[in-house]
Amino acid sequence: MLLRPALLAASISLALAFALPAQAAKAPAKAASKAAPSEPTLAHNLSEDNAARLAELISRFHAETGQTIKLVRLERGDKPATLNLISRYQMSDTLSQPKDFVPLHSMMQKAGEKLSLSLPEVLRPGVTDSRGKLVALPILYSTPVLFYNKNAMRKAGLDPETPPKTWFEMQGVLDKLQAAGYDCPYSSSWPSWVHLDNVSAVSGTPAIDSKGNLKFNALPQVKHVAMMATWTKARYFRLYGHTDEASQQFRNGQCAMLTTDSREYASFQDARGVELGVAPLPYHDDVFGGRRPSLANGPSLWVGAGKPAAEYKVAAKFVSFLLSPKIQVELVRHYGGLPLTEAARKAASSELLQDGRQMLEAAYASLQGKAEDTGIRLANIDRARLIADEELDAVWNDKKPAKAALDTAVSRGNAVLATHPLMKKSQPF
Structure with missing residues (x-):
């Protein structure tokens, strides 16, 4: 049956009245999907107290950059997270699964984040390749x-x-x-x-x-x-x-x-x-x-392979955040890791309490001298x-x-x- 022109126009108007709001409702959802921030993960197996300190550090990173990182537990057998804080007793898995990781210097370069770290010679074994490029961050190395x-x-x-x-x-x-x-x-x-x-x-x-x-x-x-x-x-x-x-x-x-x-x-x-x-x-x-x-030797930060570029961009910013002298001093104070730069070492020596300064002096005295270091650790x-x-x-x-x-x-x-x-x-x- 054919509709008369007036009735046809009314029907089209009624259909549009219902259809357009539905399309309008879908549009914001699509826009929200595009705007959703990429949240990289950081896997670790720290103690409860140290995990709480790491969470505080992540909160500060968020306050300074607006970016977020989700903390997860590092479990044997799981695929690596975007960033992975790996202890010496978990290094076997890293060494035996090279395709599951990407070098740190590569991630930083692709993310457009500068990595101008002159790492002390004693901290280089195990985290630099044959060309001297940084493949991981020795964030909590000690001796x-x-x-x-x-x-x-x-x-x-x-x-x-x-x-x-x-x-x-x-x-x-x-x-x-x-x-x-x-x-x-x-x-x-x-x-x-x-x-x-x-x-x-x-x-x-x-x-x-x-x-x-x-x-x-x-x-x-x-x-x-x-x-x-x-x-x-x-x-x-x-x-x-x-x-x-x-x-x-x-x-x-x-x-x-x-x-x-x-x-x-x-x-x-x-x-x-x-x-x-x-x-x-x-x-x-x-x-x-x-x-x-x-x-x-000690816990170091490794980059998991196969993550979205947006996640790597946030992860690279977090690495730069960790390398700032102020954060380096806090890592020494709360976790006892050796400073990664000479500037951070000087800052730590002046800002730490007596026990902290004694620790750094003893550690560097123990590391002093000409080493015969193959870089491989039992x-x-x-x-x-x-x-x-x-x-x-x-x-x-x-x-x-x-x-x-x-x-x-x-x-x-x-x-x-x-x-x-x-x-x-x-x-x-």
């Missing part, structure tokens, strides 16, 4: 040092301002601490990192050669591990675990001395009954060539590190002699690396 309780030193009749410089001197100090009533004169967190990676480096015999082969069964390492076995029998040394368990024992005043990462000073600020002292990692004074530098190769921890336990529990245990650790570890060659590198690119 092992000797923490000690000055109150315990006084109780033992020792000068609290004169900590032991060598392992030989330390034995006499531990004897007096034990006589003063300390059941735990000395302990260590991260035993493989401290007593294999770093004792090897300080002795001038790297734990791993430049080709990624484990070599920590030479005479200096055997003598050191055997010495620690005698200290265990004498109850000078007590081992509480393979990560940072010993740090809690120092924090509560149970242990008088502790070797661990310099960045842990931040968690010792409110230690009960502890007046904090810090000194460079002790060394063996009978090795050829004298004391060499210790190693730097502590970064999780499977080899677990084997080394197991063999160290066997020595310190009087089940194996030091030489046999270290030979076994090297043999077993190299067998693992032979089937996982990507882990024999200092960085994945």
Whole structure:
């Protein structure tokens, strides 16, 4: 049936009256979709307190730039987030999955963000490629040092301002601490990192050669591990675990001395009954060539692959935010990481409290000198590190002699690396 012209016009007008509002309602939604900000993610596995501090940092970044970053937990097996704060014990996954990450310098360049960072030489291993370009940000790098309780030193009749410089001197100090009533004169967190990676480096015999082969069964390492076995029998040394368990024992005043990462000073600020002292990692004074530098390592910031350009743009701005001198000082104060620039180091030295300045002085003194650093860390190769921890336990529990245990650790570890060659590198690119 044909409609008359007047009726047809009325019908069209009525249809438009209903159709146009619907189209108008859809238009703002489309515009809102285009305007929605890209929110990159930052994955981490920090403690509750440190995660809260990181959230505050993200809030400040938002206040200054208007950009947001979402914090998520870093879980093994998950695809990398836009930014990933990766600890040394998670580096195996990074090394074995190079396609899941992109170099930091590449992201910064594509995002149009300048990366003019002159990183100190001691902080470059593991985060720079063969051309010296930055592939990750060593945001919380540190080095092992000797923490000690000055109150315990006084109780033992020792000068609290004169900590032991060598392992030989330390034995006499531990004897007096034990006589003063300390059941735990000395302990260590991260035993493989401290007593294999770093004792090897300080002795001038790297734990791993430049080709990624484990070599920590030479005479200096055997003598050191055997010495620690005698200290265990004498109850000078007590081992509480393979990560940072010993740090809690120092924090509560149970242990008088502790070797661990310099960045842990931040968690010792409110230690009960502890007046904090810090000194460079002790060394063996009978090795050829004298004391060499210790190693730097720790949580570093890596960029996940396959993210939208808009996310990378925000992530690049956040990296620049982290590199500002003011934020660098706060990272030292709250997390204990080593400053990434000379300007930040000077600012930190002038603005930190006494304990913080002592930590920086001890850390840099420990890192000083000509290094034989391959950039490859036993502590970064999780499977080899677990084997080394197991063999160290066997020595310190009087089940194996030091030489046999270290030979076994090297043999077993190299067998693992032979089937996982990507882990024999200092960085994945």
